Amino acid sequence: MPDQVRHDDFETFYDVIKLEVANKSLCVSVAKKLNMGFDISKFERCNLLVVGDLMVDEYLWGNVDRISPEAPVQVVSVKEENYTLGGSGNVANNLIALGANVSLAGVIGSDRYGHLLLAKLNELGINTEGVIEDPERPTTRKTRIISGNQQVLRIDRETKKDISQQTFDVILNYIERVMPDVDLVLISDYGKGLITADLLNSLTSIVKKYKSFSIVDPKGRDFSKYSGVSLLTPNKKEAALASGIDIVDESTLIKAGNKIVETVKIENLLITCGKDGMVLFEDNKKPYYITAQARQVFDVSGAGDTVIAVLGLVIASGASFVKAASIANTAAGIVVSKVGTSTVSKNELLSALTPGYDYASTKHISFSELPAVVQKLKADNKKIVLTNGCFDLLHEGHIMLLSASKKLGDVLVVAIDDDESVSGIKGPGRPIISEKDRLSILGALGSVDYVVVFSSKQLSKMIEIIRPDILTKGRNYIFEDVTGREIVERCGGRVVLIPIKKNVSSSSIINNIRNSDIQKKA
Secondary structure: OOOOOOOOOHHHHHHHHHHHHHHHHHHHHHHHHHHHOOOHHHHHHOEEEEEEOEEEEEEEEEEEEEEOOOOOOEEEEEEEEEEEEEEHHHHHHHHHHOOOEEEEEEEEEOOHHHHHHHHHHHHOOOEEEEEEEEOOOOOEEEEEEEEOOEEEEEEEEOOOOOOOHHHHHHHHHHHHHHHHHOOEEEEEOOOOOOOOHHHHHHHHHHHHHOOOOEEEEOOOOOOHHHOOOOEEOOEHHHHHHHHOOOOOOHHHHHHHHHHHHHHHOOOEEEEEOHHHOEEEEEOOOOOEEEOOOOOOOOOOOOHHHHHHHHHHHHHHOOOOHHHHHHHHHHHHHHHOOOOOOOOOOHHHHHHHHOOOOOHHHHHEOOOOOHHHHHHHHHHOOOOEEEEEEOOOOOOHHHHHHHHHHHOOOOEEEEEEEOHHHHHHHHOOOOOOOOHHHHHHHHHOOOOOOEEEEEOHHHHHHHHHHHOOOEEEEEOOOOHHHOOOHHHHHHOOOEEEEEOOOOOOOHHHHHHHHHHHHHHHHO
């Protein structure tokens, strides 16, 4: 780019900035390929089929402050409840979070939770034509009761009975129909009656017919039914049970892995070992060790779902087994640092894998992730401060607001209006800085802990979810006119107006630039 550029008008000035950003993005894209060995943008062109046991993960969050007078058990006073996709639904959710195109085959019941599960899948844009409703089966539901940061109790509602012949035929016909457009098949076996030996035998035959690839997250002691799959991904405990070898050290781990490869008749095996990483067994190669990155573990729920999803997606993108396993290992480390059944985003994955990548982007949380993040913060007794606004063209007043807000609590959550909302509030030509860039800029500030994007219609719901101890705005606001004040006060919080420098705003700065440009032309 030339050293000097003539800025004929205000719009051209920002076109130049966008060009610089585009060139920077191109450099980052090249760096991604060099450092990771594959291009993450390929995720969006991958079509994956997930076949497996669908379930609803129900979370009941509460406090324990007494023992029941009826029995020596804790009394949990439930404050919040939420539902997430579990089992193969979480595998599909992980794939969607990374930009893949996903088709899903499974079984649900004709009950409230089956309908809730289906609605969540459809909201994500997953092809659910292969999700069969069976009125003779309940929808699998795992209810976790949590107090503080501890699971107090888990309640399972399920059946492990094999699916009916009718359901079997419908699912198999669906798989045969979509396979021509599928790059890779992920099979998530939770032992709930769907992934039978007969289904696997038929499924692997279809996969081979279309010269595709299959990865299975297995269940149970008998791995013989998985014979013929491309890659098996048991954890260390599952590998020990299936091999009959007590895994206590490296040598017994290798012995167990080799035995599974030989007896199950598979070419590739990946044993996940939690904090000790993974070991990959490939045909006629020495075992390959993948070391886990040290992270604080909050919840291992769904970590296996993340592994199989990322593993499959990276392989479908053209990377080697070793590269895919390494990236899946990194993704698992990210997801276990979150509370509840979670997913990993592209930004989080890139941040963890790419030196020099924009680490500030990891502070970005999606609207759907907000409840789990807030629950964790409140469980840790963190004082949450929330401030919201457009934050278009960050200036001194914004910095003063954010710095002062952070000092009022333990965690500062900054909520920014999406581009459409900013345009509606500020008028044509706004925002000057896109929401993506505003996220990156705010995330780079040390005073900011989390950044979330919302639309105008979501503001009240967002405040209800966060229930901040303190909501801050600049002192240019009138206390009674602060949106969400009633919600905050009803939940026990308060509104604080922060003194900021007078006559400083994004609009005034933009107007000054425009007026200066007009004067120069005159």
